[in-house]
Amino acid sequence: MSNYDYIIIGAGAAGLLLADALGNDDFFASKSILILDKDDKTKNDRTWCFWEKGNGKFDDVLHKRWPNIYFAGKELRLSTSIGPYYYKMLRGIDFYMCFLDKIKEYPNIIWAQEQVINIQENENSVLVSTPTNQFTGAKVFNSIFDYQLVKKQKKYPVLQQHFLGWFVKTKRAVFNNEEATFMDFSIPQMGNTRFMYVLPFSETEALVEYTLFSEDILEKAEYENAIADYLEQKLGCTDYEILEKETGNIPMTSYRFNKQNSDRIMNIGIAGGWAKASTGFTFYNTSKQVNLLVEFLKKEKPLSKFYKRGKYWYYDLLLLDILYKNNHLGQSIFEAMFKKRSPQLILKFLDEDTTIWEDLQIISACPKLPFLKALWHRIF
Known part of the structure; x- marks a missing residue:
C-alpha cells in the first residue's frame, strides 16, 4: 500500500x-x-468561460476571447464593450x-x-x-x-443550471465574432429563467446554447428545438451544420x-x-x-x-430563494441590473470583487419587493 x-x-x-x-x-x-x-x-x-481584466495566466490555452458582450431582455437590447474585461473561453x-x-x-x-x-x-x-x-x-x-x-436537504433551495449547446457552422456570415451573447432572455420563458448563450468563433462558427436556471431538467428535444428556433427566428439562419454537441448541469445552491x-x-x-x-x-x-x-x-x-462565509453567500442565497419560489423572475432581475448599471460593475459584482458601496448600487438596481420578501422569510 x-x-x-x-x-x-x-x-x-x-x-x-x-x-x-x-x-x-x-x-x-x-x-x-x-x-x-x-x-x-x-x-x-x-467548456469553461470566465471574464478577467486584460491578459491572464490561462491566455496561452484560450480558445477565444471577446471584448464585447450582448444582453437582451423583454425591453432591453444591449451591445457593449466590457473593457478592461475580456470574456474568455x-x-x-x-x-x-x-x-x-x-x-x-x-x-x-x-x-x-x-x-x-x-x-x-x-x-x-x-x-x-x-x-x-x-x-x-x-x-x-x-x-x-x-x-x-x-x-x-431542505434548508437551502437547489436549482440547476442546465444546458445543451450546438457547435454550428453556417453557410453564410451570421455571427459577430467580436461579441459574445452573455444572456438573451428575449426567448419564451415558459415560467422559468431561460436564455440563449452564443459564443462566436468566426462569422460562420459558434456555440449556441440553451440554458435554464430552474429546478428540473428538460427532455433533450426541448433544448434542441429551442436552439433551432433561435437560429431561424432570431438569427435568420436555416442552413447550418452541427459539428458537436455539449450538455451540462451545474448545481445552484x-x-x-x-x-x-x-x-x-x-x-x-x-x-x-x-x-x-x-x-x-x-x-x-x-x-x-x-x-x-x-x-x-x-x-x-x-x-x-478553511472555509469562510462572506457577504456574497447571503446575496446568492436571497436570489436563489426568489428563483426557487418564483422561477420566472430571473429575466426581470437580470434585465433590471443591465438596464441600470454598467456591465463592468455587474461583472465585478458577480466576480465577488466589489465594495459595499458598489454592492448597494447593484442591489438598488434590482426589483425591491422580491428581495425584501426573501430577506423577511430568511430572518423570520
Whole structure:
C-alpha cells in the first residue's frame, strides 16, 4: 500500500489547478502527491468561460476571447464593450493537455488512471480505495460530487443550471465574432429563467446554447428545438451544420458544502461549493479558491478550518430563494441590473470583487419587493 502526503481525487479544473499550484511551489517540494481519475482526459468533455481584466495566466490555452458582450431582455437590447474585461473561453481538452504536461514535470507528483470507489478516514490518515489498489494519504482533496447529498436537504433551495449547446457552422456570415451573447432572455420563458448563450468563433462558427436556471431538467428535444428556433427566428439562419454537441448541469445552491469537510478530507471544485451559486460560473472562482487553499495548507491547519462565509453567500442565497419560489423572475432581475448599471460593475459584482458601496448600487438596481420578501422569510 502506497502512502502520500496529499491525494487529489479527480483531474478536472479543481484537481489539476491544485496539483499544478502545489507542484510549482517550493514549499511543497518534499510532499508526495497522487492524482487519481477514472478518465485519461483525452476528450473535449466541457467548456469553461470566465471574464478577467486584460491578459491572464490561462491566455496561452484560450480558445477565444471577446471584448464585447450582448444582453437582451423583454425591453432591453444591449451591445457593449466590457473593457478592461475580456470574456474568455477555455476548452476542456486544451486545458487537460496543457496542465497534464506541466504536472508530469513535477518529480513529487504521480498520476494514476483509476476509479475511486471508497474514501475512509481513519485516526491518522485517509484510506482511498480503487478496484485494484489502496492508497493512504495524510490529506485528501475530493472532487467527486454527490448530487443526492444536496438534494435531500431542505434548508437551502437547489436549482440547476442546465444546458445543451450546438457547435454550428453556417453557410453564410451570421455571427459577430467580436461579441459574445452573455444572456438573451428575449426567448419564451415558459415560467422559468431561460436564455440563449452564443459564443462566436468566426462569422460562420459558434456555440449556441440553451440554458435554464430552474429546478428540473428538460427532455433533450426541448433544448434542441429551442436552439433551432433561435437560429431561424432570431438569427435568420436555416442552413447550418452541427459539428458537436455539449450538455451540462451545474448545481445552484447556497448549501453549506464545507460542513462535509473533515480535518483530513476536503471537497473541492463543484463538490466543494466552488461554483458561483447564483450563476453557475465555476472555473475562475476555482482558480481563486486554489490560490487561497495553497496558502492555507502552508499553515498546517485542519482542512475543516478553511472555509469562510462572506457577504456574497447571503446575496446568492436571497436570489436563489426568489428563483426557487418564483422561477420566472430571473429575466426581470437580470434585465433590471443591465438596464441600470454598467456591465463592468455587474461583472465585478458577480466576480465577488466589489465594495459595499458598489454592492448597494447593484442591489438598488434590482426589483425591491422580491428581495425584501426573501430577506423577511430568511430572518423570520
